[in-house]
Amino acid sequence: MGALAWRPAAATPVGLAIYADDNYPPYSYVENGQLTGVYTLIVQKALAHLPEYQVQLVPVPWKRGVLMLEKGEAFALYPPYFRPEERRNVKYSEPILTEQLAVFCNADVVAKRSLKNWPADYFGLRIGLNAGFLIGGKPFDDAVKAGQLRVDAAQGSRANLLKLMLGRTDCYVNDRLSIQWEVERIKKAGLMTPSSLALSETAELSAEQGYLGYTTLEPAQYPYRDDFIAKFNTVIREMKRNGEIKELVARFLLK
The missing domain is CATH 3.40.190.10 (Periplasmic binding protein-like II)
Structure with missing residues (x-):
């Protein structure tokens, strides 16, 4: 037995x-x-x-x-x-849970561009990233090396999102839930102003499960x-x- x-x-x-x-x-x-x-x-x-x-x-x-x-x-x-x-x-x-890497862009960019293909439709834009993270994928890295995209790194989600809302960057790449969570914290902290630009998710990139x-x-x-x-x-x-x-x-x- x-x-x-x-x-x-x-x-x-x-x-x-x-x-x-x-x-x-x-x-x-x-x-x-x-x-x-x-x-x-x-x-x-x-x-x-x-x-x-x-x-x-x-x-x-x-x-x-x-x-x-x-x-x-x-x-x-x-x-x-x-x-x-x-x-x-x-x-x-x-x-x-599935953690989804996503691209969020501000309203000015969304109004002017069709952002269906990552990263080709984003050429010429300023892309925010968390300092020390390279998470846009190989085509993104290649586009940065070729000068087709500009990376603007900041420490943490809050700094990146505030820059995005102010129009100092055009888009931001990070985990979707992290972005949504930090946006809510920014609202509750009273850091949004009438001039803050609305944000929209424009692309899904890679995903991981925890x-x-x-x-x-x-x-x-x-x-x-x-x-x-x-x-x-x-x-x-x-x-x-x-x-x-x-x-x-x-x-x-x-x-």
Whole structure:
């Protein structure tokens, strides 16, 4: 006979820790000493459906968290992308959320151009990027090298978006949700003026999915691993099916 599957004792919730990126707004980050973010809200909601587990969510610097996961020192971490070749000791949950890289342009540019093809329709424009990030893809990089596009880098989303609203740049490339979240924060901070230009999304670029990653090491230390993974995946699939995840994202953007 094969080994019996592990089952939690009915009256005793199993205690475990899940680690989370402490500096990845708006997805997973610490604010006023509390772990928050879109992934955090989704994971918390999912865990509410698993009363047999008592889970502590622990913020951690990302590189340290990944190292802990790969060494078996952490049971789980969110939100890694799917990188099976790079992280051989990591197993992935059901995808939790899709992060979409997008281009947003201000109203002056949108009124004057047809922006259907990236990056050809954007030649001659000033494109904002977060300093240190090269995320427009190879055709974009080639166009920059050829002088067909100008890159204007600034520190962070807020600085880039304020420049875009003032017409100091024409478009901005970043994660869609990060842009939408920061626009709401700019509004609430009273930083928009009557002269601020409206913004529109004009192109979708690459996309990545975020997961809950599990270590495949130390099976004796985590005997509940397969049971937890199966149940967590079932809950996430149901939350996607019934619209809970979309609702959580929308609510987070407006809070």
